[in-house]
Structures are given as structure tokens and as C-alpha cells.
Amino acid sequence: MSLTLYYYPDNASLAPHICLRKAGVDFTLSLVERNRGGLTDPAYLALNPHARIPTLAVGDPDRGGFVIRESAAICHYIAETYPESGLLPALGTVERARTLDWLYFATNTIQADLMVSAYARRYGETSEQIAAVKARAADRVGGHLAIVNRELEKTGDWLVGDRPTCADYFLFMLAGWAEQFKIPDPPSIRPHLLAHARRCQALPEVIDTFAAEGINFFIS
Ligand SMILES: N[C@@H](CCC(=O)N[C@@H](CS)C(=O)NCC(=O)O)C(=O)O
Structure with missing residues (x-):
């Protein structure tokens, strides 16, 4: 499934962004223009009603995909999905x-x-x-x-x-x-x-x- 990280430079999207790069997977970066109304944009609020950055969309949320809206949860998800990245030590240890x-x-x-x-x-x-x-x-x-x-x-x-x-x-x-x-x-x-x-x-x-x-x- 495709991965899109909604981010703003040096926001809570930074650690998830590093994790995606460490995992070496394809992903799209989508800038949330937070200083130009990006956090009140209805399209963004539909993805993330918490009106916060970041959001990770996994696949198309309107077609069977889903979103994760907490930075630590996004890091955890990437680590679990791509265990070879070493982002987390082995399960159960x-x-x-x-x-x-x-x-x-x-x-x-x-x-x-x-x-x-x-x-x-x-x-x-x-x-x-x-x-x-x-x-x-x-x-x-x-x-x-x-x-x-x-x-x-x-x-x-x-x-x-x-x-x-x-x-x-x-x-x-x-x-x-x-x-x-x-x-x-x-x-x-x-x-x-x-x-x-x-x-x-x-x-x-x-x-x-x-x-x-x-x-x-x-x-x-
Ligand atoms: N617990 C959330 C917090 C996210 C958060 O507060 N992000 C900031 C940017 S670093 C934000 O969107 N602030 C906008 C606001 O609070 O209005 C997470 O870690 O993902």
C-alpha cells in the first residue's frame, strides 16, 4: 500500500520522516501549509480531525486504507511493518x-x-x-x-x-x-x-x- 506522510518542517512529523527513510521504502511527502490555513483545510481535517501534524496515510483512506495520527504510533507502525529496518529490536525481546x-x-x-x-x-x-x-x-x-x-x-x-x-x-x-x-x-x-x-x-x-x-x- 502507498504511504503518504503529511508533514511540516521540524514538526512532530520529523521522527516519522526519519523512520521512513531508514526503512528505505517509497513514500510521498505532502506539506501541510500550517501557516496558511493548512490545519483548518477540510480535506486535511477529513484525514486528521485532531488538526495536528503529522498524519500518515496508508493506502487511500477512502478505499480501504487508513490513517495514523500520532507521531510515536507512526514510528511504531513503520518499525513493525518493516522489521528489517532495525527501527525496533526483535519482537518479544x-x-x-x-x-x-x-x-x-x-x-x-x-x-x-x-x-x-x-x-x-x-x-x-x-x-x-x-x-x-x-x-x-x-x-x-x-x-x-x-x-x-x-x-x-x-x-x-x-x-x-x-x-x-x-x-x-x-x-x-x-x-x-x-x-x-x-x-x-x-x-x-x-x-x-x-x-x-x-x-x-x-x-x-x-x-x-x-x-x-x-x-x-x-x-x-
Ligand atoms: N501528540 C501529537 C502532537 C502533534 C502536534 O501537536 N503537532 C503540532 C506540530 S509539532 C501541531 O500540529 N500543532 C498545531 C496545534 O496544536 O494547533 C503527535 O505527537 O503526533
Whole structure:
């Protein structure tokens, strides 16, 4: 079945995009013009009523295909569908369980607080409230990244095993946002996270993804 990734540069579509390139499959990239009404476009809302980026369409959703609308779920789906990609360790292994544990920590904890910080205006009314929400959430992200930094100190190059998995790509995406959002304790002050980001930036699938999206690496 055909695969179409609806994306916007450096949005939550980034990790799924890297996974597709790592899997080496044919796919179509479709830009959601989020600054020009793309998220209120009825055609896009029909695919993704959550009005969020990304969406992965598998086949034609009107003709027996389906969509996946959560970035971590898309990464998980690609990994399961193309096991030879190594995006996840083998089914039933401890390594796979640990990789999924990090993938879901990344989306459910780090990403969740990053989103609160980025969209703080949705969580407060006055400018003081909004600033307080933004700062508190950013602090929490710093704490979550400290946990990952400690883990990478133990595990070495990658979160689990001796090759990058979808959890590494997801973490890399979030580290990029955290750096760009200028949280108080950014990834670049965490040596193991910084080295991890540099390792990710050197991977061909990551280089190709950034080139295709027209974005720059966040760590020099
Ligand atoms: N949990 C979702 C969150 C997706 C999300 O919030 N994407 C952002 C772009 S990075 C978005 O579409 N924001 C638009 C909005 O919140 O109005 C996922 O990871 O796929």
C-alpha cells in the first residue's frame, strides 16, 4: 500500500520522516501549509480531525486504507511493518520492550511538557499565568532530559543496543525542539545527550530527512 506522510518542517512529523527513510521504502511527502490555513483545510481535517501534524496515510483512506495520527504510533507502525529496518529490536525481546519504554517516555512525558511550554497560551489567561506555565513546563522538560542523559551515560551510543532505533530518532527530534525553545537547561549542556544528537546528525537517514525538509541541524 502507498504511504503518504503529511508533514511540516521540524514538526512532530520529523521522527516519522526519519523512520521512513531508514526503512528505505517509497513514500510521498505532502506539506501541510500550517501557516496558511493548512490545519483548518477540510480535506486535511477529513484525514486528521485532531488538526495536528503529522498524519500518515496508508493506502487511500477512502478505499480501504487508513490513517495514523500520532507521531510515536507512526514510528511504531513503520518499525513493525518493516522489521528489517532495525527501527525496533526483535519482537518479544527485552531490548524491544526497553525501546518502546523510551519511545513512550519521549512522547508521553518529554513531548507532552514541551507542547505545554510551546503552547502555554492555551493554559493561562493573563500574560503572567502564561509565562509561569511556560517556565514551569520548560523546567520539567529539563528534568526529563536529565533522566535521558543519565541513561545514555550508562548505555553508550544509543538508548538501547548498538544501533539507533525509532526511540533515538524521537529523542533527537525532541532535543532539537528543546534547544530551539531555549529551555533553561537545554540538551547542549548535557554531555551524553549532546553526543547522542551529534551521532544522530551524522546518520544518512537523518541528513537526507533534514535536506528534504530544508532545515538545519540545531547542534554545531
Ligand atoms: N501528540 C501529537 C502532537 C502533534 C502536534 O501537536 N503537532 C503540532 C506540530 S509539532 C501541531 O500540529 N500543532 C498545531 C496545534 O496544536 O494547533 C503527535 O505527537 O503526533
